[in-house]
């Protein structure tokens with residue numbers, strides 16, 4: 001029986017890709033770059049590589065931001081600043097554009113409100129920096145929906161580490177089997193949750209969390225269909 005729902009944030013409740021694409025476009029245009037699909041693809045490729053290096057503990061959070069600029073900008077014809085402080089200031093210009101494009105996917109707040117009314121305990125488990133994810137949740141108006149918020153930097157474990165999911169369910173005061181975890185990443189979210197004993201629901205890249213979760217919860221036992229049906 002599912003008593004609690006755990007959620008990923010970026011790409012699940014929050015349209016990270018839309019905001020980052022908009023932010024990168026504004027940022028690169030201001031640097032004189034003609035923004036093409038290839039440039040945006042390169043932005044996301046660098047983000048994936050260096051965010052993963054941070055997640056796996058190889059580099060610090062500020063350094064993954066600098067590394068992304070060092071990798072990307074020369075190929076787009078932009079001269080790199082010479083020191084870290086200047087690189088950080090440059091990345092802040094991207095962040096300003098990214099933040100101004102922050103928004104949830106449609107219907108997310110109504111969905112969370114409905115789930116609370118139905119009596120589910122709600123938790124959030126996100127990989128990221130405490131400062132940025134906290135700010136994001138506040139800006140999106142999502143903070144108060146959750147009984148528990150676990151940010152990987154703060155708890156010291158990143159998804160898919162089972163200890164991250166254990167922290168979530170302990171804080172929610174439920175067993176793993178009583179918690180359905182909902183996310184968009186097959187490895188960090190779905191496989192990680194299942195390895196930690198939770199049920200998992202993967203949001204397909206061409207679907208949205210509202211429709212997918214509503215459909216899954218319509219089954220008498222959402223644990224089994226969510227965990228076993230090839231929804232993804």
Ligand SMILES: [Mg+2]
Pocket residue numbers: 008009010011012183184185
């Ligand atoms: Mg995600």
